[in-house]
Amino acid sequence: MTNPLEITDLVYKKNQKKIITDLDLTLKPGKIVALLGENGAGKTTLMRIISGVAKNYRGSVKVAGFTKEADRKGHLSFTDGLTGFANSTKISNIVKFYQILYQDFNLKQFEQLRDFMNLKPDLRLSELSKGMKEKLVIALTFSRRADLYLLDEPFSGIDAMARKKIIKSIILWKQEKSTILISDHFVNEIAAVLDEVVIIKNKTVCMQKSTEAIRADNQSVEEFYESFYQREEEE
Amino acid sequence: MSEFNRLFNSFFKTKTKNFYIIILFQLIAALVITFFSYFNVANWQITRNTENNGAGFVPEWLLIFGILAFLLISFILIYTPIHSERYNRSQTWRLAAISDGQFYLANVLSTFVVFIYFIVLEIIPAIVLAFLAYFIDKPFQQGFHELLQAIHPSFDTRVFFIVIGTIMLAILSCFFLYFIISFLNFASQAIIDFVPANVNGAITKILHIFIICILIWFFFEINSIFIGNVLFSLITKMDFRIDYYSELPFAVLANTISDAILLFLNIFLINHFFEASEQNK
Numbered sequence: 376m377t378n379p380l381e382i383t384d385l386v387y388k389k390n391q392k393k394i395i396t397d398l399d400l401t402l403k404p405g406k407i408v409a410l411l412g413e414n415g416a417g418k419t420t421l422m423r424i425i426s427g428v429a430k431n432y433r434g435s436v437k438v439a440g441f442t443k444e445a446d447r448k449g450h451l452s453f454t455d456g457l458t459g460f461a462n463s464t465k466i467s468n469i470v471k472f473y474q475i476l477y478q479d480f481n482l483k484q485f486e487q488l489r490d491f492m493n494l495k496p497d498l499r500l501s502e503l504s505k506g507m508k509e510k511l512v513i514a515l516t517f518s519r520r521a522d523l524y525l526l527d528e529p530f531s532g533i534d535a536m537a538r539k540k541i542i543k544s545i546i547l548w549k550q551e552k553s554t555i556l557i558s559d560h561f562v563n564e565i566a567a568v569l570d571e572v573v574i575i576k577n578k579t580v581c582m583q584k585s586t587e588a589i590r591a592d593n594q595s596v597e598e599f600y601e602s603f604y605q606r607e608e609e610e
Numbered sequence: 611m612s613e614f615n616r617l618f619n620s621f622f623k624t625k626t627k628n629f630y631i632i633i634l635f636q637l638i639a640a641l642v643i644t645f646f647s648y649f650n651v652a653n654w655q656i657t658r659n660t661e662n663n664g665a666g667f668v669p670e671w672l673l674i675f676g677i678l679a680f681l682l683i684s685f686i687l688i689y690t691p692i693h694s695e696r697y698n699r700s701q702t703w704r705l706a707a708i709s710d711g712q713f714y715l716a717n718v719l720s721t722f723v724v725f726i727y728f729i730v731l732e733i734i735p736a737i738v739l740a741f742l743a744y745f746i747d748k749p750f751q752q753g754f755h756e757l758l759q760a761i762h763p764s765f766d767t768r769v770f771f772i773v774i775g776t777i778m779l780a781i782l783s784c785f786f787l788y789f790i791i792s793f794l795n796f797a798s799q800a801i802i803d804f805v806p807a808n809v810n811g812a813i814t815k816i817l818h819i820f821i822i823c824i825l826i827w828f829f830f831e832i833n834s835i836f837i838g839n840v841l842f843s844l845i846t847k848m849d850f851r852i853d854y855y856s857e858l859p860f861a862v863l864a865n866t867i868s869d870a871i872l873l874f875l876n877i878f879l880i881n882h883f884f885e886a887s888e889q890n891k
Contacts, residue, residue: 390807419888428704428886431803445613449707458889459702475620476706478613 376404377440379450379523379554380425385434387417387424394420396578398434402523402554407545407568410558411600412575418558421575422525426453439522449479452521454512454529462501466494466511477519484548485518491544506537513541517548524549526557530564538564566596574603613708614716621697621720625690626727633731636682640675647674666747672739679732686728691788694721695795704886711877718788725784775858782865789872790829796876798822800883833868 378401385398394417402408410418423429425436427444438447460469466489473480489496492510494503503511509529516524526545530538546568549555557565562572572589574582582603589599648667650657665673697703697717706713743750798821805814 389803390805390809392807423701423886423888426705427710428701430881430883430885443709445707445709445712448705449613453705455702455705456888457702458887459697459700472620475616475623478616478707 376552378402378437379404379439380556381435381437381440382425383435385421385424385432385436387420387429387432389431393578395424395432398575398579400573400580400583402556402571404522404552404554406570407549407555407557408571408573409562409565409569409596410556410573410575411560411562412558414560416575417578418575419527422453422527422556422558425523426451426525450521451523451525452516452519453525454516454527457500457508457512460500462499464500465496466498466500467496469500469511469515470496473515473518479520481518481520485514488514488517488544488548491547492540506533509533510537510541510544513544517544520550522553524553524555526555528558528560530559530561542568562600563597569596572596572600574600613706614712617706617708617713617716618720621694621717622724622727625694625720625724629728629731632682633735636678636732637675637735640671640678643674644671666743666750668739668743668747669750672736672743675736675739679736683729683732686725687784687787690721690724691718691791694718694788695791698792698795698880698884699799699887701886701888710880710884714792714877714880718785718792721788722781722784772858775862778862779858779865782862782869785869786865786872789869789876792876793829793872793879794822794825796879796884797825799885800879803883803885836867 380400380402382398382400385395385400386393387395398421410421412418420429424432425438425447427448435442436447439450441447441450457469460472470482470485473485474482489511492507492514494507494511494514498507500508509531513526513529516526529541533541542565545555545557556573559565562569566586569586571583571585573580576582584599586596589596592599594602644667648659648670650659694717698714704710704713708716744754745751798818801821802814802818805817809817
């Protein structure tokens with residue numbers, strides 16, 4: 376089966392500043408992978424490059440075997456901040472937009488997710504708290520049928536209950552063969568559901584390890600992530 | 611339905627969202643203006659203002675509506691392409707499973723169709739008001755008949771080609787406006803993305819404006835060289851008589867070439883340099 380993501384020799388520069396250098400990353404089908412790194416490490420940029428909205432990069436990016444940006448976008452679902460909508464837009468209108476724009480959008484699945492997240496369809500974007508908005512974004516993202524789901528910091532600035540709800544939705548609605556890449560600075564919340572950890576440091580992927588291998592070393596994912604930075608500091 | 615059609619539909623729906631309300635307000639505004647120019651209101655008494663108004667109430671309503679329509683159409687012509695640039699920059703929209711070149715084409719074409727749609731929407735109430743005026747206003751009816759009698763339709767190929775040429779030129783000029791706005795946006799932003807990150811934000815903004823000015827100057831310089839020297843010398847060698855009839859094909863050709871060059875540049879820029887933004891700018 377084709378890998379949902381294959382990146383080789385990726386280099387990205389913006390405003391004369393290197394943001395990503397010689398990055399290689401391959402993800403296998405059916406995995407839940409954490410993309411970890413400090414603020415400004417390039418996690419969001421990497422996701423934007425994968426989804427074809429960031430330009431002027433060098434290297435090869437394949438999503439489900441496709442290199443063309445249009446094909447890549449058709450095989451992935453990216454958590455967008457919904458910034459293209461006015462604050463007065465109702466959830467129901469956003470759903471209509473997704474229905475028209477994405478052939479793979481499953482309305483039935485969205486309704487189930489919306490129920491699960493306790494979101495009313497007549498609410499406007501301006502009426503949603505940060506946590507509610509994040510839940511909506513997750514519901515929209517998972518209502519598409521994709522090989523690769525890119526969740527960009529889905530837990531930033533939201534309360535513990537909302538976080539639990541989002542994690543639960545990831546477990547419940549994940550399709551068997553699809554892969555999820557979740558970027559975050561913290562790992563403790565999602566550690567239990569992860570299959571793999573990818574750490575970005577010094578503008579490149581410096582570690583990719585399965586959670587199984589981490590646990591075999593008698594470490595939790597959190598300890599492994601923290602010890603990685605401690606090791607770097609000691610060196 | 612293809613991805614292009616899906617995107618085009620979404621653009622069309624979004625861009626025409628407020629059109630019906632605009633037309634309704636325009637009708638009401640024209641009615642109110644007509645009322646206050648037609649009647650004097652003083653001490654809760656309404657009297658007919660006979661000094662300035664020879665025309666009937668409905669024909670005057672039609673006239674005011676027409677003046678407002680002209681202003682609104684001009685506004686929509688300028689506003690829609692500027693507003694459409696938001697979609698080119700929006701990550702929400704750019705995530706659609708389509709190449710960026712096709713995305714840009716869908717955006718530009720929808721802007722044009724939306725503009726035509728707005729003109730059609732303006733014509734419908736104007737026709738309704740004209741019918742109303744025709745049936746209830748005798749002088750208007752008489753004037754209309756006189757107008758019909760004055761028109762002697764006769765087919766002249768010269769006039770036909772001038773009409774067709776003028777329509778083509780209007781459409782090409784419309785696209786030229788869209789393409790030049792996109793070009794200035796794409797090119798200036800692409801250049802700004804190469805400015806070192808440590809440069810102050812205010813300086814970047816000034817630089818952005820400066821780059822836009824340079825690009826405008828550069829584009830019109832190139833355009834005048836190309837049209838004034840290259841194309842015009844070719845046309846004059848062909849020994850055309852210089853009047854509107856002979857200049858029209860030249861203008862259509864020059865505009866088509868300018869549009870094609872700008873379209874090519876814009877597609878190249880959006881495919882390779884112009885990024886979508888996470889923020890709604």
